[in-house]
Amino acid sequence: MNLRELSAHLGLSQTTVSRALNGYGDVAPATRRKVVEAAERVGYRPNSGARRLATGRSQALGIAFPVDRNLLLDPHFIEFIAGVAAHAGEQGYDLTVSPTTGTEGEVYRRFARMRTADAVILSGPVLEDPRIALLRGLQLPFVVHGRTQTPLPYAFVDIDNHGAFRQACQLLLDLGHRRIGLINGDESQTFARDRRAGWSSALMAAGLVAATDGLARAGAMTEENGYRFARDLLETSPRPTGLICSSVLLAFGAYRAVRDLGLAVGRDVSVIGHDDELPFLRPHTLDPPLTVTRSPIRKAGERVADFAIRLATGTPIDRLAEIKPVDLVYRGSTAAPEVR
Amino acid sequence: MNLRELSAHLGLSQTTVSRALNGYGDVAPATRRKVVEAAERVGYRPNSGARRLATGRSQALGIAFPVDRNLLLDPHFIEFIAGVAAHAGEQGYDLTVSPTTGTEGEVYRRFARMRTADAVILSGPVLEDPRIALLRGLQLPFVVHGRTQTPLPYAFVDIDNHGAFRQACQLLLDLGHRRIGLINGDESQTFARDRRAGWSSALMAAGLVAATDGLARAGAMTEENGYRFARDLLETSPRPTGLICSSVLLAFGAYRAVRDLGLAVGRDVSVIGHDDELPFLRPHTLDPPLTVTRSPIRKAGERVADFAIRLATGTPIDRLAEIKPVDLVYRGSTAAPEVR
């Protein structure tokens, strides 16, 4: 069933039916109701190719899917995509994921030229991200998950990484900790830098300037790295009594390291992790339950999709910037350090 | 730059340029070369909407993305998608993921009616899967990752789950184990049933008919469940000396359970896991390194995409069925049971 058939069936012109269905004016309420009902009844769905051709818009969001880079290793990214997909779907938008090896430029160029996506979503921004300039050049609307350095305004959704990690570190300081290690994600990415900055700013403010030296490790957020980094830090002397991890996966590894060294989480070493709410790794099921800074990455995905759609439909960029606050959830993995 | 401009630029008709670019006959080799070069040079990309409209095909593969069901919790699914995306991209196909809450019917109907995907990919089939009939009814080509029960032939890619788990169980039997537990994925899904059948057939063949009773657990393949199920099994008496897990994530949890009970993997309890080669959870990094049955789920994704594209371009279904063999990799987590 296509538009022509539907309008013939209704005894109306294609114009009117189209306008009725797309919510334009110039059509009497009664007519509109009739049209909408009929469309519903016969199960009319506009052909996406035709609409795409006629409007030049594709009703799709694009996202580059790096098949060999770190991002993919990363369940965080996936959970984020889930959020994007969920919201896009609700709004009748498709999500086109285009895999890419190496640089994403090729994909964006295709998106732009084939008009295959109305807006694209940028993940894992680094401090000076060449993709920004590329997308601007291509005139392809984009929204960034995270932030980056660029003179011009751009649409983004981020969480308060700095604040979260400052607060986490402050909590440990307040409990009496003095040597607090940081197990961070890849510090070429902005979120990780922000977190490090948050952590060190708390230490600085407490007058522990030297305390940042050698107490940070960074790398891909895997359990394995969590173990390695934690073990590495815990073997320095004097031993840190607190560890702040950029993900639950890292914290997971840190727990294992603590145990392996014959220590106990909570008693000997306080641990805080950042919880993106990955559904298959829940911090409260750890033993002891993990204290976390928490911000659901899926929700961020939804918000990003929302921004992307609005951007594609004309909302000005400067309205599309958001920094979400982060919760701090106190659980059993943090305590005052033992007196020695 | 569109076709018309390109052909004007070349002094040829749109027809010829189109035919040259799409590899049809009726165009002189020299002309073709010239056209292809020019297209390359000016960076011509056909407008996907227009092509879609003209051909009725979309050059896209579809996949329903369940945002609230178990699948999504599941890094296995994601790794699979990565494979699909990688191969699709290589072949110039897009991957449209359409999120769905609850049933996938709505999504497929949309795919079919809007011709938004030339073929769809079906994940996590259950024994009697209603989606099969639906897709057949919609005339939407599909390929299944896994298998299901249906009278008519269908395209699928599966691994030898039965053989793999029989072999894993046989290995433990050969080492002298007699009580061997199974920690399985959700047994409404076919792969999990097949694995259970493989496990029990090995036990049966060894004359241990009763040994299957109460020694199997099943549920979502999370670390948490791995822990719960393993702990549960290890607290039965007599204690099983071997555990076979349907995923490394489960095995991960099982390790934790073994340790928590003051036992040691390898010495007191032999563990085997199924390794889908999730890049962020590597079995050989466990301590002791995990013995696995191994089959990269990403490769399966690539193969499924390959099948889907071929299906969309006319390859008959009966050529598109494949059952991959599974490797068994022997590592330190398996040993002969202690004599008691």
Next chain:
DNA sequence: GAGCGCTTCCAAAGCGCTTTGGGTTCAGGG
């Protein structure tokens, strides 16, 4: 009752591609 402004509808012109159904040219056979 002519003129005007509204509302409601429509015919028709594209959007950029593929594909049908011929043309035209040229070589070679009768």
Next chain:
DNA sequence: CCCTGAACCCAAAGCGCTTTGGAAGCGCTC
């Protein structure tokens, strides 16, 4: 020298939708 067929190319007709530029009808006012 004409005819035939092969090789190459082209004009034009859609594909199904949106959107422009009116037209028709209606109730007013002047």
